[in-house]
Amino acid sequence: MEQNNIKATKELVDPNKLPDIINDSTYPKPRWMVNRSVYDTTWLLSKLGIEVSFFENNKNKATKHSFKRIVAPNEYLTDKINESLLIDIQNSLLYLDTTGKITRPKRIVDITRSATKLINHANELRYAKNKPLVRSLEQIKFKELKDYLLSFSVEREIFDRTIELIMTRWSSKSDIDWNLIQSNLILTTRKLDSLKHKVTQYLKNVENGFDSKLAYKREYKNACHREFDIDFDLSPSESNISNEISKLEALYTSRPAQKYKFQHSPMDLFSGGRAIFEEMVEKVKTPLMPVSVSLHAISSSLYFSRVYGVAIRQYLSDLSKAEEYRIKELGLALSTSRQYSSEIKQYAYETTEIPVALKSLNITSWEKDDNNVHYNFSELRNGMSVGMAVRLYTAAIWIQLASFSAGRLSSLLTLRRNCFVQSPVDGLFDLVMRIPKSSERLELEEVHRPIPDLIYDYGLEFASLACELEDRRGFISSESELFLFGSVLSYRSVSAAREDGGEYCKHSLGKDYISDSIDMFMDWSESPLIGNKRWYPSTHQFRRLFAVVYFNFSDQVGLDELSWFMGHSNLDQTFHYAEVSPDDEWIDEAEATIARIGASLHKFIRGDDTVRNIIDKARKSTSITTVLEPLVRRLIDEHKNKTGQEVRFHKIDGNDVFFYFINPEG
DSSP: OGGGOOOOOOOSSOGGGHHHHHHHTOOOOOTTBOSSOTTOSEEEEOOTTSOHHHHHHOGGGSEEEEOOOEEETTEETTSGGGHHHHHHHHHHHHHHHHTTSOOOHHHHHHHHHHHHHHHHHHHHHHHHTTOOOOOSGGGOOHHHHHHHHHTTSOOHHHHHHHHHHHHHHOSSGGGOOHHHHHHHHTOOHHHHHHHHHHHHHHHHHHOTTOSOSSSEEOSSOBTTOOOOOTTTTTSOBHHHHHHHHHHHHHHHHTGGGOSSOOOOOHHHHHGGGTTTOSOOBOOOOOOOOOHHHHHHHHHHHHHHHHHHHHHHHHHHHHHHHHHHHHHHHTTOOHHHHGGGHHHHHHHHHHHSOOOGGGGGGOEEESSOOTTOOOEETHHHHHOEEHHHHHHHHHHHHHHHHHHHHOOOHHHHHTOBTTOEEEOTTTOOEEEEEEESTTOOSSSOEEEEEEOOHHHHHHHHHHHHHHHHHHHHHTOOOOTTTSBTTBGGGSHHHHTSOTTOOOOOOOOBOOHHHHHHHHHHHHHHTTOOBSSSOBOOOOHHHHHHHHHHHHHHHTTTOOHHHHHHHTTOSSHHHHHHHHHHSOOHHHHHHHHHHHHHHHHSTTOOOOBOHHHHHHHHHHHHHOOOHHHHHHHHHHHHHHHHHHHOOEEEEEEOSTTOEEEEEEOTTO
């Protein structure tokens, strides 16, 4: 799988010069780095999809990656005594970048975090036994590396004691004293992290009030959420262990850059975790959204844009004019008016008529009462703020674009304000989006995706709303630099003080903000219930639904087009991706296709011996098509559970596809 391999992509320097660079520690500055020196103890990192030049002029907006991380009780990596560790870790990261083995700044953060957590875990074990602490990478022992990985599992006895302690002492997640729990149970920090994660998962399932107070409170339980199984889910996640091994393997891969070399290859030693764990929680596929839910979401989002879109923009414009008039009427300077922002906005709300088209939204205020910490469905039912209406509008546009473009989260978050274009060649409409996986560059590659003319019209209107909000606050910039889903749309920004500085507003909304907004929209639109639960889709579920629907409607022959839509540069990449690190939609559709072919008695399948044997076994059992298809799926699942293998496929002559089973770690 992709996360299990550290592969070179494109070296940034001449390989013949690399030995001298390593010997002299004269690594070139990574293209994602904003700092002048690669040996600062805090690195400033640019963000995916945003040009590095922006962060060079706005360093406070860059991601801060500090090496001041705990590596022993009361010690930091940046302390003088740990200088050897710091230099080797920094050189390792620079080596990985220079040789093209990592290309994204986030990977830098992930590898550093895992490396320092491993060192800290080893030192906590040594500290408890009064042994000398780790002062270089080469001093980390095999048994310490193994114990670190084993700490991702949670013992049932410790879990039960923790639940009992929490239930008798605290009533919410924010009240829990995890330091007290760590002290009472004598746990390393790594073991505490695992315990905390599992306990939090469990409490969110069985007790109300133990989730985040900042998260939106849904109206119903989530129909696509998997329940916590205490007899199974205390084991570590297969994907977590695989990712952790991958990050630590990067430390081993980069040992040419280390003075004191890390001695152990986690991949060779632990086989993706199977060598040390009897059980691991398998990767859970992205749930496939029910058709009724998806159709309701799309139709409701289109309805919202059609009925409320123009009216919301006009209403905000009227509120802004009333606000401006009041400031002038009171004779206030803009800097002074911010002190009276709430009173001024209250006046503007009371004196501005709500458009008839918005009456059914039941807008009762401009800004939300901050005394109510929770964001919950009651605001949808009892009277919403203008900010809530904008959030619903944001979710509606996101649902439309996600449903028709198959865009990844990063692609949609990085949509520019001018992403809606009309082709001068055929007059049709496109969405200009940025695709991460078809490019080795830090900056994402722009591609065009066709969209219906209705989505084009609604998208332009939504972009106009964002412009309205920016004008009100004095933000001035080019549309090519601003995001469609920019932070100017955020809950607080909609009700912020007028013209508060005129600074750029170039950040996009966050993933959690978008997810909560979609949850709000599903509640507002009263999405159909499933067993007294509501399906609250994740952002990726729209992408997977697109792939499944397209795959089925094209009768499994539209792989070239689907590959292009999913953002794979060509079929070679698509099938390589399916071979190395397949998306859920590809594996699921491969299995579904095997079952459909197997259910057609006269169809021949191109597959390996295992695939053909499964179909032959099913066909010998029954000739009824409606029974055959689920039977083949069941036999596939039984083979996967028995062997740990997964389905893969590749295209052969014409439109034919060859299916086969493979060990995922192979």
